[in-house]
Amino acid sequence: MQTVRSAVLIDVPQAAVIWLVLLAVVGVTVAALVVVRPGRRRLDVASRIREAAMPGRLEEAEEERERRRYAQEVAVAAERAGTTAQRRRTEWLAAQEAVEAAWQAYQEAEEDVRRLTAAAAMPLPRTARTPAEYADRERFLHRTAMEAYRRQELSVEQLGDAFAYRNGWDPRRHPVEQELFLRRAVRDNLLARHEAAREQEQAAWRAAELAVAAAGSLRAEAFAATEPAPATESSLLPGSDTAEFPVTVRESTPPARGAAAVPVY
The missing domain is CATH 1.20.5 (Single alpha-helices involved in coiled-coils or other helix-helix interfaces)
Structure with a gap:
Protein backbone atom coordinates (compact mmCIF):
# COMPACT_ATOMS: atom_id res chain seq x y z
CA MET A 1 0.00 0.00 0.00
CA ILE A 49 -17.01 43.05 -52.24
CA ARG A 50 -14.67 42.95 -55.23
CA GLU A 51 -16.30 39.80 -56.60
CA ALA A 52 -19.76 41.29 -56.12
CA ALA A 53 -18.78 44.56 -57.82
CA MET A 54 -16.98 43.01 -60.80
CA PRO A 55 -19.44 41.86 -63.51
CA GLY A 56 -19.76 38.23 -64.33
CA ARG A 57 -18.82 36.65 -67.62
CA LEU A 58 -22.36 36.84 -68.99
CA GLU A 59 -22.63 40.48 -68.07
CA GLU A 60 -19.26 41.23 -69.62
CA ALA A 61 -20.27 39.51 -72.86
CA GLU A 62 -23.54 41.43 -72.96
CA GLU A 63 -21.72 44.71 -72.36
CA GLU A 64 -19.25 43.87 -75.12
CA ARG A 65 -22.11 43.23 -77.57
CA GLU A 66 -23.79 46.47 -76.61
CA ARG A 67 -20.54 48.35 -77.01
CA ARG A 68 -19.94 46.93 -80.48
CA ARG A 69 -23.51 47.67 -81.55
CA TYR A 70 -23.22 51.25 -80.32
CA ALA A 71 -19.86 51.67 -82.06
CA GLN A 72 -21.35 50.44 -85.36
CA GLU A 73 -24.32 52.79 -85.07
CA VAL A 74 -22.07 55.76 -84.34
CA ALA A 75 -19.78 54.81 -87.25
CA VAL A 76 -22.76 54.73 -89.64
CA ALA A 77 -23.94 58.09 -88.32
CA ALA A 78 -20.43 59.51 -88.76
CA GLU A 79 -20.30 58.30 -92.36
CA ARG A 80 -23.65 59.90 -93.12
CA ALA A 81 -22.54 63.11 -91.44
CA GLY A 82 -19.41 63.10 -93.59
CA THR A 83 -21.55 62.78 -96.72
CA THR A 84 -23.72 65.65 -95.53
CA ALA A 85 -20.64 67.76 -94.85
CA GLN A 86 -19.37 67.11 -98.38
CA ARG A 87 -22.74 68.11 -99.83
CA ARG A 88 -22.85 71.27 -97.73
CA ARG A 89 -19.34 72.17 -98.88
CA THR A 90 -20.36 71.72 -102.53
CA GLU A 91 -23.38 73.96 -101.96
CA TRP A 92 -21.18 76.56 -100.31
CA LEU A 93 -18.71 76.56 -103.23
CA ALA A 94 -21.61 76.97 -105.65
CA ALA A 95 -22.92 79.88 -103.57
CA GLN A 96 -19.47 81.47 -103.72
CA GLU A 97 -19.47 81.24 -107.50
CA ALA A 98 -22.95 82.79 -107.59
CA VAL A 99 -21.71 85.71 -105.48
CA GLU A 100 -18.76 86.30 -107.79
CA ALA A 101 -20.97 86.12 -110.88
CA ALA A 102 -23.49 88.56 -109.36
CA TRP A 103 -20.71 90.97 -108.43
CA GLN A 104 -19.24 90.83 -111.93
CA ALA A 105 -22.66 91.54 -113.44
CA TYR A 106 -23.13 94.48 -111.09
CA GLN A 107 -19.74 95.90 -112.04
CA GLU A 108 -20.63 95.73 -115.72
CA ALA A 109 -23.98 97.43 -115.07
CA GLU A 110 -22.23 100.17 -113.09
CA GLU A 111 -19.86 100.73 -116.01
CA ASP A 112 -22.83 101.07 -118.38
CA VAL A 113 -24.39 103.65 -116.07
CA ARG A 114 -21.17 105.70 -116.04
CA ARG A 115 -20.93 105.58 -119.82
CA LEU A 116 -24.55 106.59 -120.39
CA THR A 117 -24.35 109.29 -117.72
CA ALA A 118 -21.48 110.88 -119.64
CA ALA A 119 -23.46 110.59 -122.88
CA ALA A 120 -26.61 112.11 -121.34
CA ALA A 121 -24.61 115.10 -120.14
CA MET A 122 -24.09 116.17 -123.75
CA PRO A 123 -26.84 118.08 -125.53
CA LEU A 124 -29.51 115.71 -126.79
CA PRO A 125 -30.64 115.92 -130.41
CA ARG A 126 -33.95 117.69 -130.85
CA THR A 127 -36.84 115.76 -132.28
CA ALA A 128 -40.36 116.81 -133.22
CA ARG A 129 -42.73 116.21 -130.32
CA THR A 130 -45.48 114.60 -132.35
CA PRO A 131 -47.80 111.73 -131.44
CA ALA A 132 -45.75 109.47 -133.71
CA GLU A 133 -42.55 110.44 -131.86
CA TYR A 134 -44.13 109.70 -128.48
CA ALA A 135 -45.44 106.38 -129.81
CA ASP A 136 -41.89 105.50 -130.94
CA ARG A 137 -40.49 106.41 -127.53
CA GLU A 138 -43.13 104.29 -125.83
CA ARG A 139 -42.35 101.31 -128.05
CA PHE A 140 -38.63 101.81 -127.37
CA LEU A 141 -39.27 101.76 -123.63
CA HIS A 142 -41.36 98.58 -123.85
CA ARG A 143 -38.83 96.84 -126.10
CA THR A 144 -35.74 97.67 -124.07
CA ALA A 145 -37.44 96.81 -120.77
CA MET A 146 -38.62 93.45 -122.12
CA GLU A 147 -35.17 92.62 -123.48
CA ALA A 148 -33.58 93.45 -120.12
CA TYR A 149 -36.13 91.25 -118.36
CA ARG A 150 -35.38 88.34 -120.71
CA ARG A 151 -31.69 88.74 -119.89
CA GLN A 152 -32.72 88.53 -116.21
CA GLU A 153 -31.47 92.05 -115.58
CA LEU A 154 -34.86 93.36 -114.41
CA SER A 155 -37.22 91.85 -111.89
CA VAL A 156 -40.90 91.20 -112.51
CA GLU A 157 -41.83 94.19 -110.34
CA GLN A 158 -39.54 96.49 -112.31
CA LEU A 159 -40.99 95.26 -115.60
CA GLY A 160 -44.50 95.92 -114.32
CA ASP A 161 -43.48 99.45 -113.31
CA ALA A 162 -42.00 100.04 -116.77
CA PHE A 163 -45.23 99.07 -118.53
CA ALA A 164 -47.41 100.91 -116.00
CA TYR A 165 -45.14 104.01 -116.05
CA ARG A 166 -44.60 103.99 -112.28
CA ASN A 167 -41.62 104.79 -110.05
CA GLY A 168 -39.92 107.07 -112.58
CA TRP A 169 -40.64 105.21 -115.81
CA ASP A 170 -41.76 107.81 -118.38
CA PRO A 171 -42.31 107.01 -122.08
CA ARG A 172 -42.14 110.72 -122.99
CA ARG A 173 -38.42 110.93 -122.25
CA HIS A 174 -35.76 110.90 -124.91
CA PRO A 175 -34.47 107.40 -125.77
CA VAL A 176 -31.04 108.28 -124.33
CA GLU A 177 -32.67 109.27 -121.03
CA GLN A 178 -34.81 106.14 -121.08
CA GLU A 179 -31.75 104.00 -121.66
CA LEU A 180 -29.95 105.68 -118.77
CA PHE A 181 -32.94 105.15 -116.47
CA LEU A 182 -33.12 101.52 -117.60
CA ARG A 183 -29.41 100.96 -116.92
CA ARG A 184 -29.77 102.41 -113.45
CA ALA A 185 -32.72 100.14 -112.74
CA VAL A 186 -30.68 97.17 -113.97
CA ARG A 187 -27.76 98.21 -111.77
CA ASP A 188 -29.98 98.48 -108.69
CA ASN A 189 -31.53 95.09 -109.39
CA LEU A 190 -28.14 93.42 -109.86
CA LEU A 191 -26.86 95.01 -106.65
CA ALA A 192 -29.84 93.64 -104.73
CA ARG A 193 -29.24 90.25 -106.35
CA HIS A 194 -25.61 90.36 -105.27
CA GLU A 195 -26.62 91.13 -101.67
CA ALA A 196 -29.06 88.23 -101.68
CA ALA A 197 -26.41 85.91 -103.12
CA ARG A 198 -23.93 87.03 -100.46
CA GLU A 199 -26.43 86.27 -97.68
CA GLN A 200 -27.06 82.84 -99.18
CA GLU A 201 -23.32 82.22 -99.37
CA GLN A 202 -22.90 83.11 -95.69
CA ALA A 203 -25.77 80.82 -94.73
CA ALA A 204 -24.27 78.01 -96.82
CA TRP A 205 -20.88 78.56 -95.17
CA ARG A 206 -22.40 78.35 -91.68
CA ALA A 207 -24.29 75.18 -92.63
CA ALA A 208 -21.10 73.63 -94.03
CA GLU A 209 -19.16 74.58 -90.89
CA LEU A 210 -21.77 73.00 -88.62
CA ALA A 211 -21.88 69.87 -90.78
CA VAL A 212 -18.10 69.48 -90.59
CA ALA A 213 -18.15 69.96 -86.81
CA ALA A 214 -20.92 67.36 -86.44
CA ALA A 215 -19.05 64.87 -88.64
CA GLY A 216 -15.85 65.37 -86.66
CA SER A 217 -17.65 64.92 -83.36
CA LEU A 218 -19.29 61.69 -84.54
CA ARG A 219 -15.99 60.37 -85.86
CA ALA A 220 -14.35 61.03 -82.48
CA GLU A 221 -17.30 59.40 -80.71
CA ALA A 222 -17.06 56.35 -82.96
CA PHE A 223 -13.32 56.06 -82.28
CA ALA A 224 -13.87 56.40 -78.53
CA ALA A 225 -16.61 53.75 -78.61
CA THR A 226 -14.15 51.17 -79.95
CA GLU A 227 -11.80 51.70 -76.99
CA PRO A 228 -13.70 51.45 -73.69
CA ALA A 229 -11.95 52.59 -70.55
CA PRO A 230 -10.86 49.57 -68.40
CA ALA A 231 -12.32 49.34 -64.91
CA THR A 232 -9.77 49.85 -62.14
CA GLU A 233 -9.91 47.49 -59.17
CA SER A 234 -8.41 50.10 -56.84
CA SER A 235 -11.64 52.05 -56.97
CA LEU A 236 -13.53 48.99 -55.74
CA LEU A 237 -11.35 48.23 -52.73
CA PRO A 238 -12.57 49.35 -49.31
CA GLY A 239 -10.96 52.52 -48.11
CA SER A 240 -10.91 54.26 -51.50
CA ASP A 241 -12.86 57.49 -51.31
CA THR A 242 -13.52 58.26 -54.94
CA ALA A 243 -13.47 56.41 -58.27
CA GLU A 244 -11.72 57.90 -61.25
CA PHE A 245 -13.60 58.25 -64.50
CA PRO A 246 -11.95 59.12 -67.85
CA VAL A 247 -12.98 62.48 -69.27
CA THR A 248 -12.61 63.16 -72.99
CA VAL A 249 -12.14 66.79 -73.96
CA ARG A 250 -12.78 67.70 -77.60
CA GLU A 251 -11.56 70.94 -79.05
CA SER A 252 -13.12 72.41 -82.15
CA THR A 253 -11.49 75.25 -84.04
CA PRO A 254 -13.70 77.15 -86.47
CA PRO A 255 -12.32 77.06 -90.00
CA ALA A 256 -11.10 80.24 -91.65
CA ARG A 257 -13.07 81.79 -94.48
CA GLY A 258 -11.82 81.01 -97.95
CA ALA A 259 -11.99 78.39 -100.66
CA ALA A 260 -10.47 75.78 -98.30
CA ALA A 261 -12.31 76.82 -95.14
CA VAL A 262 -14.47 73.69 -95.03
CA PRO A 263 -12.39 70.47 -95.15
CA VAL A 264 -13.35 67.68 -97.50
CA TYR A 265 -14.79 64.46 -95.96
Missing part, protein backbone atom coordinates in the same frame (compact mmCIF):
# COMPACT_ATOMS: atom_id res chain seq x y z
CA GLN A 2 2.79 2.35 0.88
CA THR A 3 4.52 1.47 -2.37
CA VAL A 4 1.45 2.29 -4.51
CA ARG A 5 0.93 5.62 -2.74
CA SER A 6 4.51 6.58 -3.20
CA ALA A 7 4.35 5.72 -6.90
CA VAL A 8 1.25 7.85 -7.34
CA LEU A 9 2.78 10.77 -5.50
CA ILE A 10 5.85 10.53 -7.71
CA ASP A 11 3.72 10.69 -10.95
CA VAL A 12 1.61 13.64 -9.84
CA PRO A 13 4.23 16.37 -10.56
CA GLN A 14 4.90 14.90 -13.98
CA ALA A 15 1.21 14.90 -14.85
CA ALA A 16 0.85 18.47 -13.65
CA VAL A 17 3.72 19.53 -15.85
CA ILE A 18 2.14 17.82 -18.88
CA TRP A 19 -1.21 19.52 -18.23
CA LEU A 20 0.45 22.88 -17.88
CA VAL A 21 2.26 22.40 -21.19
CA LEU A 22 -0.99 21.41 -22.91
CA LEU A 23 -2.78 24.44 -21.46
CA ALA A 24 0.02 26.71 -22.69
CA VAL A 25 -0.20 25.27 -26.18
CA VAL A 26 -3.97 25.77 -26.25
CA GLY A 27 -3.60 29.34 -24.99
CA VAL A 28 -1.03 30.21 -27.64
CA THR A 29 -3.25 28.70 -30.35
CA VAL A 30 -6.30 30.64 -29.19
CA ALA A 31 -4.30 33.86 -29.02
CA ALA A 32 -2.97 33.34 -32.54
CA LEU A 33 -6.47 32.76 -33.86
CA VAL A 34 -7.73 35.88 -32.12
CA VAL A 35 -4.92 37.98 -33.58
CA VAL A 36 -4.96 36.58 -37.13
CA ARG A 37 -8.73 36.14 -37.60
CA PRO A 38 -9.73 39.84 -37.94
CA GLY A 39 -7.18 40.42 -40.70
CA ARG A 40 -8.31 37.34 -42.59
CA ARG A 41 -11.91 38.40 -42.07
CA ARG A 42 -11.17 41.81 -43.54
CA LEU A 43 -9.48 40.20 -46.56
CA ASP A 44 -12.48 37.90 -47.04
CA VAL A 45 -14.86 40.87 -46.91
CA ALA A 46 -12.74 42.83 -49.43
CA SER A 47 -12.60 39.88 -51.81
CA ARG A 48 -16.35 39.36 -51.53
Whole structure:
Protein backbone atom coordinates (compact mmCIF):
# COMPACT_ATOMS: atom_id res chain seq x y z
CA MET A 1 0.00 0.00 0.00
CA GLN A 2 2.79 2.35 0.88
CA THR A 3 4.52 1.47 -2.37
CA VAL A 4 1.45 2.29 -4.51
CA ARG A 5 0.93 5.62 -2.74
CA SER A 6 4.51 6.58 -3.20
CA ALA A 7 4.35 5.72 -6.90
CA VAL A 8 1.25 7.85 -7.34
CA LEU A 9 2.78 10.77 -5.50
CA ILE A 10 5.85 10.53 -7.71
CA ASP A 11 3.72 10.69 -10.95
CA VAL A 12 1.61 13.64 -9.84
CA PRO A 13 4.23 16.37 -10.56
CA GLN A 14 4.90 14.90 -13.98
CA ALA A 15 1.21 14.90 -14.85
CA ALA A 16 0.85 18.47 -13.65
CA VAL A 17 3.72 19.53 -15.85
CA ILE A 18 2.14 17.82 -18.88
CA TRP A 19 -1.21 19.52 -18.23
CA LEU A 20 0.45 22.88 -17.88
CA VAL A 21 2.26 22.40 -21.19
CA LEU A 22 -0.99 21.41 -22.91
CA LEU A 23 -2.78 24.44 -21.46
CA ALA A 24 0.02 26.71 -22.69
CA VAL A 25 -0.20 25.27 -26.18
CA VAL A 26 -3.97 25.77 -26.25
CA GLY A 27 -3.60 29.34 -24.99
CA VAL A 28 -1.03 30.21 -27.64
CA THR A 29 -3.25 28.70 -30.35
CA VAL A 30 -6.30 30.64 -29.19
CA ALA A 31 -4.30 33.86 -29.02
CA ALA A 32 -2.97 33.34 -32.54
CA LEU A 33 -6.47 32.76 -33.86
CA VAL A 34 -7.73 35.88 -32.12
CA VAL A 35 -4.92 37.98 -33.58
CA VAL A 36 -4.96 36.58 -37.13
CA ARG A 37 -8.73 36.14 -37.60
CA PRO A 38 -9.73 39.84 -37.94
CA GLY A 39 -7.18 40.42 -40.70
CA ARG A 40 -8.31 37.34 -42.59
CA ARG A 41 -11.91 38.40 -42.07
CA ARG A 42 -11.17 41.81 -43.54
CA LEU A 43 -9.48 40.20 -46.56
CA ASP A 44 -12.48 37.90 -47.04
CA VAL A 45 -14.86 40.87 -46.91
CA ALA A 46 -12.74 42.83 -49.43
CA SER A 47 -12.60 39.88 -51.81
CA ARG A 48 -16.35 39.36 -51.53
CA ILE A 49 -17.01 43.05 -52.24
CA ARG A 50 -14.67 42.95 -55.23
CA GLU A 51 -16.30 39.80 -56.60
CA ALA A 52 -19.76 41.29 -56.12
CA ALA A 53 -18.78 44.56 -57.82
CA MET A 54 -16.98 43.01 -60.80
CA PRO A 55 -19.44 41.86 -63.51
CA GLY A 56 -19.76 38.23 -64.33
CA ARG A 57 -18.82 36.65 -67.62
CA LEU A 58 -22.36 36.84 -68.99
CA GLU A 59 -22.63 40.48 -68.07
CA GLU A 60 -19.26 41.23 -69.62
CA ALA A 61 -20.27 39.51 -72.86
CA GLU A 62 -23.54 41.43 -72.96
CA GLU A 63 -21.72 44.71 -72.36
CA GLU A 64 -19.25 43.87 -75.12
CA ARG A 65 -22.11 43.23 -77.57
CA GLU A 66 -23.79 46.47 -76.61
CA ARG A 67 -20.54 48.35 -77.01
CA ARG A 68 -19.94 46.93 -80.48
CA ARG A 69 -23.51 47.67 -81.55
CA TYR A 70 -23.22 51.25 -80.32
CA ALA A 71 -19.86 51.67 -82.06
CA GLN A 72 -21.35 50.44 -85.36
CA GLU A 73 -24.32 52.79 -85.07
CA VAL A 74 -22.07 55.76 -84.34
CA ALA A 75 -19.78 54.81 -87.25
CA VAL A 76 -22.76 54.73 -89.64
CA ALA A 77 -23.94 58.09 -88.32
CA ALA A 78 -20.43 59.51 -88.76
CA GLU A 79 -20.30 58.30 -92.36
CA ARG A 80 -23.65 59.90 -93.12
CA ALA A 81 -22.54 63.11 -91.44
CA GLY A 82 -19.41 63.10 -93.59
CA THR A 83 -21.55 62.78 -96.72
CA THR A 84 -23.72 65.65 -95.53
CA ALA A 85 -20.64 67.76 -94.85
CA GLN A 86 -19.37 67.11 -98.38
CA ARG A 87 -22.74 68.11 -99.83
CA ARG A 88 -22.85 71.27 -97.73
CA ARG A 89 -19.34 72.17 -98.88
CA THR A 90 -20.36 71.72 -102.53
CA GLU A 91 -23.38 73.96 -101.96
CA TRP A 92 -21.18 76.56 -100.31
CA LEU A 93 -18.71 76.56 -103.23
CA ALA A 94 -21.61 76.97 -105.65
CA ALA A 95 -22.92 79.88 -103.57
CA GLN A 96 -19.47 81.47 -103.72
CA GLU A 97 -19.47 81.24 -107.50
CA ALA A 98 -22.95 82.79 -107.59
CA VAL A 99 -21.71 85.71 -105.48
CA GLU A 100 -18.76 86.30 -107.79
CA ALA A 101 -20.97 86.12 -110.88
CA ALA A 102 -23.49 88.56 -109.36
CA TRP A 103 -20.71 90.97 -108.43
CA GLN A 104 -19.24 90.83 -111.93
CA ALA A 105 -22.66 91.54 -113.44
CA TYR A 106 -23.13 94.48 -111.09
CA GLN A 107 -19.74 95.90 -112.04
CA GLU A 108 -20.63 95.73 -115.72
CA ALA A 109 -23.98 97.43 -115.07
CA GLU A 110 -22.23 100.17 -113.09
CA GLU A 111 -19.86 100.73 -116.01
CA ASP A 112 -22.83 101.07 -118.38
CA VAL A 113 -24.39 103.65 -116.07
CA ARG A 114 -21.17 105.70 -116.04
CA ARG A 115 -20.93 105.58 -119.82
CA LEU A 116 -24.55 106.59 -120.39
CA THR A 117 -24.35 109.29 -117.72
CA ALA A 118 -21.48 110.88 -119.64
CA ALA A 119 -23.46 110.59 -122.88
CA ALA A 120 -26.61 112.11 -121.34
CA ALA A 121 -24.61 115.10 -120.14
CA MET A 122 -24.09 116.17 -123.75
CA PRO A 123 -26.84 118.08 -125.53
CA LEU A 124 -29.51 115.71 -126.79
CA PRO A 125 -30.64 115.92 -130.41
CA ARG A 126 -33.95 117.69 -130.85
CA THR A 127 -36.84 115.76 -132.28
CA ALA A 128 -40.36 116.81 -133.22
CA ARG A 129 -42.73 116.21 -130.32
CA THR A 130 -45.48 114.60 -132.35
CA PRO A 131 -47.80 111.73 -131.44
CA ALA A 132 -45.75 109.47 -133.71
CA GLU A 133 -42.55 110.44 -131.86
CA TYR A 134 -44.13 109.70 -128.48
CA ALA A 135 -45.44 106.38 -129.81
CA ASP A 136 -41.89 105.50 -130.94
CA ARG A 137 -40.49 106.41 -127.53
CA GLU A 138 -43.13 104.29 -125.83
CA ARG A 139 -42.35 101.31 -128.05
CA PHE A 140 -38.63 101.81 -127.37
CA LEU A 141 -39.27 101.76 -123.63
CA HIS A 142 -41.36 98.58 -123.85
CA ARG A 143 -38.83 96.84 -126.10
CA THR A 144 -35.74 97.67 -124.07
CA ALA A 145 -37.44 96.81 -120.77
CA MET A 146 -38.62 93.45 -122.12
CA GLU A 147 -35.17 92.62 -123.48
CA ALA A 148 -33.58 93.45 -120.12
CA TYR A 149 -36.13 91.25 -118.36
CA ARG A 150 -35.38 88.34 -120.71
CA ARG A 151 -31.69 88.74 -119.89
CA GLN A 152 -32.72 88.53 -116.21
CA GLU A 153 -31.47 92.05 -115.58
CA LEU A 154 -34.86 93.36 -114.41
CA SER A 155 -37.22 91.85 -111.89
CA VAL A 156 -40.90 91.20 -112.51
CA GLU A 157 -41.83 94.19 -110.34
CA GLN A 158 -39.54 96.49 -112.31
CA LEU A 159 -40.99 95.26 -115.60
CA GLY A 160 -44.50 95.92 -114.32
CA ASP A 161 -43.48 99.45 -113.31
CA ALA A 162 -42.00 100.04 -116.77
CA PHE A 163 -45.23 99.07 -118.53
CA ALA A 164 -47.41 100.91 -116.00
CA TYR A 165 -45.14 104.01 -116.05
CA ARG A 166 -44.60 103.99 -112.28
CA ASN A 167 -41.62 104.79 -110.05
CA GLY A 168 -39.92 107.07 -112.58
CA TRP A 169 -40.64 105.21 -115.81
CA ASP A 170 -41.76 107.81 -118.38
CA PRO A 171 -42.31 107.01 -122.08
CA ARG A 172 -42.14 110.72 -122.99
CA ARG A 173 -38.42 110.93 -122.25
CA HIS A 174 -35.76 110.90 -124.91
CA PRO A 175 -34.47 107.40 -125.77
CA VAL A 176 -31.04 108.28 -124.33
CA GLU A 177 -32.67 109.27 -121.03
CA GLN A 178 -34.81 106.14 -121.08
CA GLU A 179 -31.75 104.00 -121.66
CA LEU A 180 -29.95 105.68 -118.77
CA PHE A 181 -32.94 105.15 -116.47
CA LEU A 182 -33.12 101.52 -117.60
CA ARG A 183 -29.41 100.96 -116.92
CA ARG A 184 -29.77 102.41 -113.45
CA ALA A 185 -32.72 100.14 -112.74
CA VAL A 186 -30.68 97.17 -113.97
CA ARG A 187 -27.76 98.21 -111.77
CA ASP A 188 -29.98 98.48 -108.69
CA ASN A 189 -31.53 95.09 -109.39
CA LEU A 190 -28.14 93.42 -109.86
CA LEU A 191 -26.86 95.01 -106.65
CA ALA A 192 -29.84 93.64 -104.73
CA ARG A 193 -29.24 90.25 -106.35
CA HIS A 194 -25.61 90.36 -105.27
CA GLU A 195 -26.62 91.13 -101.67
CA ALA A 196 -29.06 88.23 -101.68
CA ALA A 197 -26.41 85.91 -103.12
CA ARG A 198 -23.93 87.03 -100.46
CA GLU A 199 -26.43 86.27 -97.68
CA GLN A 200 -27.06 82.84 -99.18
CA GLU A 201 -23.32 82.22 -99.37
CA GLN A 202 -22.90 83.11 -95.69
CA ALA A 203 -25.77 80.82 -94.73
CA ALA A 204 -24.27 78.01 -96.82
CA TRP A 205 -20.88 78.56 -95.17
CA ARG A 206 -22.40 78.35 -91.68
CA ALA A 207 -24.29 75.18 -92.63
CA ALA A 208 -21.10 73.63 -94.03
CA GLU A 209 -19.16 74.58 -90.89
CA LEU A 210 -21.77 73.00 -88.62
CA ALA A 211 -21.88 69.87 -90.78
CA VAL A 212 -18.10 69.48 -90.59
CA ALA A 213 -18.15 69.96 -86.81
CA ALA A 214 -20.92 67.36 -86.44
CA ALA A 215 -19.05 64.87 -88.64
CA GLY A 216 -15.85 65.37 -86.66
CA SER A 217 -17.65 64.92 -83.36
CA LEU A 218 -19.29 61.69 -84.54
CA ARG A 219 -15.99 60.37 -85.86
CA ALA A 220 -14.35 61.03 -82.48
CA GLU A 221 -17.30 59.40 -80.71
CA ALA A 222 -17.06 56.35 -82.96
CA PHE A 223 -13.32 56.06 -82.28
CA ALA A 224 -13.87 56.40 -78.53
CA ALA A 225 -16.61 53.75 -78.61
CA THR A 226 -14.15 51.17 -79.95
CA GLU A 227 -11.80 51.70 -76.99
CA PRO A 228 -13.70 51.45 -73.69
CA ALA A 229 -11.95 52.59 -70.55
CA PRO A 230 -10.86 49.57 -68.40
CA ALA A 231 -12.32 49.34 -64.91
CA THR A 232 -9.77 49.85 -62.14
CA GLU A 233 -9.91 47.49 -59.17
CA SER A 234 -8.41 50.10 -56.84
CA SER A 235 -11.64 52.05 -56.97
CA LEU A 236 -13.53 48.99 -55.74
CA LEU A 237 -11.35 48.23 -52.73
CA PRO A 238 -12.57 49.35 -49.31
CA GLY A 239 -10.96 52.52 -48.11
CA SER A 240 -10.91 54.26 -51.50
CA ASP A 241 -12.86 57.49 -51.31
CA THR A 242 -13.52 58.26 -54.94
CA ALA A 243 -13.47 56.41 -58.27
CA GLU A 244 -11.72 57.90 -61.25
CA PHE A 245 -13.60 58.25 -64.50
CA PRO A 246 -11.95 59.12 -67.85
CA VAL A 247 -12.98 62.48 -69.27
CA THR A 248 -12.61 63.16 -72.99
CA VAL A 249 -12.14 66.79 -73.96
CA ARG A 250 -12.78 67.70 -77.60
CA GLU A 251 -11.56 70.94 -79.05
CA SER A 252 -13.12 72.41 -82.15
CA THR A 253 -11.49 75.25 -84.04
CA PRO A 254 -13.70 77.15 -86.47
CA PRO A 255 -12.32 77.06 -90.00
CA ALA A 256 -11.10 80.24 -91.65
CA ARG A 257 -13.07 81.79 -94.48
CA GLY A 258 -11.82 81.01 -97.95
CA ALA A 259 -11.99 78.39 -100.66
CA ALA A 260 -10.47 75.78 -98.30
CA ALA A 261 -12.31 76.82 -95.14
CA VAL A 262 -14.47 73.69 -95.03
CA PRO A 263 -12.39 70.47 -95.15
CA VAL A 264 -13.35 67.68 -97.50
CA TYR A 265 -14.79 64.46 -95.96
